[in-house]
Amino acid sequence: MKALAYNEFGTTAVLQTVELPKPTVKADEVLVKLKAFSINPMDWKIRKGEMKLMSGSKFPKLTGTDFAGIIEETGTSVTGLKKGDEVFGVVKNMKVGASAEYVAVTASLVWKKPSSISFTQAASIPVAGIAAVTSIQKMGKIDSQTTILINGATGGFGMFLLQLLRQQGANVTAVSSPKGLAYAKEWGADTVIDYTKENVLTEKVSYDIVIDLSGKMGYKNAKRIMNAKAIFLNPTPKTIEIPLSFFANLFTAKKHIVILSSPSTKYTDVLLNEVENGLQIEVNKAFPFTQYREAYDYAEQGGYIGKVAVEIN
Incomplete structure (x- = not known):
């Protein structure tokens, strides 16, 4: 599978596409085929080496934290989710990343996507x-x-x-x-x-x-x-x-x-309830995966409304 990774701290110039094996799922995980991931300030803080104490300095590193996509496989102990479900979620560990064609993630960090919002909107929710x-x-x-x-x-x-x-x-x-x-x-x-x-x-x-x-x-x-x-x-x-x-x-x-926040179904339930009640999720711009450097450059310069996302076909 294709993924975004980097082998040293630095600007968007250090980002590159790499080929990695498709993840295998553990009993409590789901495999998600990504449709989109969003960009957050934490992504470039980690990439620039500003969060070494928490992210570590081991390379290569992937980037991206929150995502949306379709479940392709579920672990043996997973309940409430099945193959084909449209979902959104978050990778919890700073040493992992969501900027890939597939991600294997603990099922408790994945939630069903409301049909009223797009994949890019859903990927903009968690962080x-x-x-x-x-x-x-x-x-x-x-x-x-x-x-x-x-x-x-x-x-x-x-x-x-x-x-x-x-x-x-x-x-x-x-x-x-x-x-x-x-x-x-x-x-x-x-x-x-x-x-x-x-x-x-x-x-x-x-x-x-x-x-x-x-x-x-x-x-x-x-x-x-x-x-x-x-x-x-x-x-x-x-x-x-x-x-x-x-x-x-x-x-x-x-x-x-x-403010140090952690992903939690308790918090996500609040947001999903607000989505049902008309919560607006503005995606300022969605870049294709091939334009990942342009996407991160655009996000880092700031001054836009809402979120910036990357779409994966």
Whole structure:
């Protein structure tokens, strides 16, 4: 089977197609013939060597985390899934990858794809969607009096987060590029800010919760617009920030909370329920597998709405 792999850390130039044996399934696994996989910031952080402590430095490495496709084979102990089912899922181990024609994955990390969405939309759900659900849990009790700022609000993560927060009734301000403002309003933001015209850090407004999806604001800057007992949610931490934030929180009322999410049926059930209720999943662009470098270059430059995916025929 064809797969995307790399033998050293670096830019998209290190990516290459390789031939690998089709995976064999263990008793608790399913073999999925992929139709699409989506691209997430974690993919290029790992590829660039920024996550060595968690991903290791053994090569070759595959890339990609969440995917959608059709089950071709099930392990002997798998129930509830069968050959021919259209599904989506996620590979849990950073040392594995979903950028291949086939993937063998534990059945508990695979869910049936709703017929109302495409394979590229389904492949866009797990990483960003589960992170959004996790973030809301980290926010604690929120209501109409809770003021929330989302910086970089109209990428894949923000797309899910805004729509889920709308169900909570919180007062949400979304910071986005000009082309994302209408999407942010449609997805549930009460107030939108065009970052090309306004600097949210210089406005005389403070918030109970600040979440930086762009990775450009940082906790140090965010403290300037945080209320006395506010929290800063960081879904794109540098490795060193994970332990540092824990110790720093012992001495300050303005908390720095790192978001580390793990795939779970509990979280996915929330997202599937929202899909049934009309959750919008915007796939900004879907590239053919042969244009994988262009796909990753496009995703890494940012500035697009929703998610970027790669289709496999």
